[in-house]
Amino acid sequence: MGHSKADKAASRDRVLEIAARKVREEGVTRPGIADLMKEAGLTHGGFYKHFASRDELIAQATELALTEGTAKMEETARESEEAPRAGVVDAYLAERHRDSPGTGCALVTLGAAAGRGDQHFKEAYERQVRTYLDLLAGLDGDSEDARAEAMVALSAMVGATLMARAVADGDFSDELLKTVADRLNRRVPGTSVSTD
Template sequence: MPRVSREQMQSNRAAVVQAASELIRERGMADVTVDAISARAGLTHGSFHKQFASKQALLLEAICAAVDQRRAAVQKTVEEHGSDAPDVLKDWYLSEEHRDNPATGCAVAALVGHAATVTDDALRDAYCRAVGDLLAMIEDGGTADAFGEVALMVGALELARATKGTPLSARFLESARQRLSRQE
């Protein structure tokens, strides 16, 4: 069997991290298996073990990747929308698009229910850094009560996801958008 090049190994690793990042946002950390990650990445189960010391190590890297991706998207929004960026970001956060696509959305909301039961300190710290990033984004928009806004946004988004397919879902998103616009 031919040896895999260094470039291919890096590409495979990036694919596994991206797949894990998407899957943990879709399913949560506890419900993601190495087989599912490998399948999403289009690689074999064995490739995982060559790249990562443990599933926990991969999950940590995947959370960091999710946070980095969201940070880059926020930065792009700031560059494109300037002083309107906080409103644009809040509208996106509380959108049906974000509700329906957790794999590419905010890790804070997607993992909120799972983070409470995480016993690994490194994973908990990574999640807390993601919360800090979200708070900083809201504070940068000049918000006096970033903690309240983040709680409203994350809660409304997760309630909308939990009630998707019912009239409640859209109402949670709309109500939160209205509440945020009244606070400004």
């Protein structure tokens, strides 16, 4: 690859990464081309050298935003080898995740938009939900109820993070995260009861 082709590819990747962060922070309707290009250090006119349209960029940025979370969740599970499920729950429901939507899980920001989106958007969102469910179910070993427990955990984590970001009272936001994490971590994988 020649120097100019390498530069073009690097510029395209930079715009795509910035757009993915913006999609996680603001959803799919807000990021404007001019602002994205300016943040990437490029001119607005150069956008069409990289993407055919804003819709193409947002579709690719959405895919990237959704899939980038998988590596983070897998890494968290590996780092928490004694209790990988609890490690994932605690990391997901941490104040740091709540306060950093640009680097956080896109399922939280994009849920409502995916519900109103086109088939491609819905399929991309669904792929990521299924990926997380498989990952979480795998952390519970051979339990018959592992998939159901994964659905409960993922739904609770995404919902609690969404609400914790949306409420005005910081103490209440913290309480939402802590309470849901505590309850999920007390659940016994493979059963519908909690340990007390």
